[in-house]
Amino acid sequence: MEAYRAEEAPVIVEATGFTLIDETGKSYIDGHSSLWCNVHGHRVPEIDAAIVGQLGRVAHSTLLGCGNGPSAELAHELVLRAPTGLKKVFFSDNGATALEVALKLAWQYHRQKPQPDQRNLFVRLSQAYHGDTVGTMSLGGISTFHHQYAGLLFETLELPSPSAHLAPPGMTGEEYVLHAFAEAKRLINQHADRIAAIVVEPLVQAAAGIWVHPPGYLKLLRELATSAGTLLIADEVAVGFARMGSLFACEQEAVSPDLMCLSKGLTGGYLPLGATLTTDAIYDAFLGAPSAGRTFFHGHTYTGNQLGCTAALASLRLLEANKVLENAQALSHTLKSWQPLCEHPHVGPIRTRGTLLGFDLFADAAAKTPFPVGLRMGHQVTKACRQRGLIIRNIGDTIIVYPAPAMPNELLCAILQIVAESTLDVLRNASR
Numbered sequence: 001m002e003a004y005r006a007e008e009a010p011v012i013v014e015a016t017g018f019t020l021i022d023e024t025g026k027s028y029i030d031g032h033s034s035l036w037c038n039v040h041g042h043r044v045p046e047i048d049a050a051i052v053g054q055l056g057r058v059a060h061s062t063l064l065g066c067g068n069g070p071s072a073e074l075a076h077e078l079v080l081r082a083p084t085g086l087k088k089v090f091f092s093d094n095g096a097t098a099l100e101v102a103l104k105l106a107w108q109y110h111r112q113k114p115q116p117d118q119r120n121l122f123v124r125l126s127q128a129y130h131g132d133t134v135g136t137m138s139l140g141g142i143s144t145f146h147h148q149y150a151g152l153l154f155e156t157l158e159l160p161s162p163s164a165h166l167a168p169p170g171m172t173g174e175e176y177v178l179h180a181f182a183e184a185k186r187l188i189n190q191h192a193d194r195i196a197a198i199v200v201e202p203l204v205q206a207a208a209g210i211w212v213h214p215p216g217y218l219k220l221l222r223e224l225a226t227s228a229g230t231l232l233i234a235d236e237v238a239v240g241f242a243r244m245g246s247l248f249a250c251e252q253e254a255v256s257p258d259l260m261c262l263s264k265g266l267t268g269g270y271l272p273l274g275a276t277l278t279t280d281a282i283y284d285a286f287l288g289a290p291s292a293g294r295t296f297f298h299g300h301t302y303t304g305n306q307l308g309c310t311a312a313l314a315s316l317r318l319l320e321a322n323k324v325l326e327n328a329q330a331l332s333h334t335l336k337s338w339q340p341l342c343e344h345p346h347v348g349p350i351r352t353r354g355t356l357l358g359f360d361l362f363a364d365a366a367a368k369t370p371f372p373v374g375l376r377m378g379h380q381v382t383k384a385c386r387q388r389g390l391i392i393r394n395i396g397d398t399i400i401v402y403p404a405p406a407m408p409n410e411l412l413c414a415i416l417q418i419v420a421e422s423t424l425d426v427l428r429n430a431s432r
Helices: 045-055 071-080 095-112 133-140 144-151 173-190 217-227 249-253 280-286 306-321 325-334 377-388 410-431
Strands: 012-016 019-022 028-029 086-092 121-125 156-159 195-200 232-234 259-262 272-278 351-353 354-358 393-395 398-401
Touching: 028 410, 045 306, 071 086, 071 272, 071 306, 086 095, 086 280, 095 133, 095 232, 095 259, 095 272, 095 354, 133 144, 156 173, 173 217, 195 217, 217 232, 217 249, 249 280, 272 280, 306 325, 325 410, 377 393, 377 398, 377 410, 398 410
Parallel strands: 121 156, 121 195, 195 232, 232 259
Antiparallel strands: 012 019, 019 028, 086 272, 259 272, 351 354, 354 398, 393 398
16 A cells, blocks of 8 residues: 655745745745635735724623624624525534534424425535535535545435536537436426425535536526425525625525525635524524424534624625725636636636636546546646645646635736646646
């Protein structure tokens, strides 16, 4: 058995703007938003000052039996900005817990609604990723991440991801998208009376490898959920807060989900915080005397933490003051127009949506023949980028660029140049 020596990773000790600095003094562009959560950059004076000001009052107190000002204010501001109908907010600690909350709310809601039933099936997409807790892994469709835990996971109903790039041999991208739409209709209608909720990342499956959905798919799922008398859960953890050029991805198809999950960019990438938004109708199903047992039995020690909520409020103000949505739209245009690797025989189609970009490395891109796993081609590219002063992320042999929505466009151009140079170098060495 081949032994692998642990590789040294940069130890980050400082940051400024969109730059990370390691213990040796070397600087790196933060090309993946510190794992897809940083929005405005690092050491942002307004967010720093807000957190320091809150530290002068109180850093944390529980929401179990108490309230606090920052969490109440943040809930109010989120509801003002959320899709129509989302009026209630439950705070948690991160994206996976925000999804766990949504799953448990959906499950309990069906058992306590005015005409209760025992719905017990959640619908997910193939290639899905929603987190690493047992509940969110059950919604996952990436064998690399999830196969080790199969015995822990609950039953789900899988829909084919509608990304044209996932078309199997013998089927065009257009034919495959039509197939995915038809299968969504067939499977949801077939199991309508069992479905507790349909769970989807709106517009693009991010951690799956930037699998972009065609126009109208999110709206279709909304219509199918309504016709089946079930709920739509929108996982906006990775695609919310300007990533798609709008505050929330759902806005782009005028869809209002029944539950919406937020984290990552919620605090501008400063502190862990999750939020699950839902409707009055779902909230009302949990009301009653304590003896009725209708309580939502779920809690987190740091629910509604004052520092996290204060950072989130400062981030929301900056999104508007600094016109971050407009900047994200300019970044999106730059990503869409990027060409250097488009015709390379070892590079698959480049996928972009909003401020996300992804592409796959293949031994033969035309035939979709993968490189041998042991070559770790994606990892080689990210290492080559690191040597050039850029930190990005690969998932297997998928390379992902995920700039902060407030990043200057010229810095994104520098990122793309480094990615192109690094990828070409690695592929040249592989072919020798």
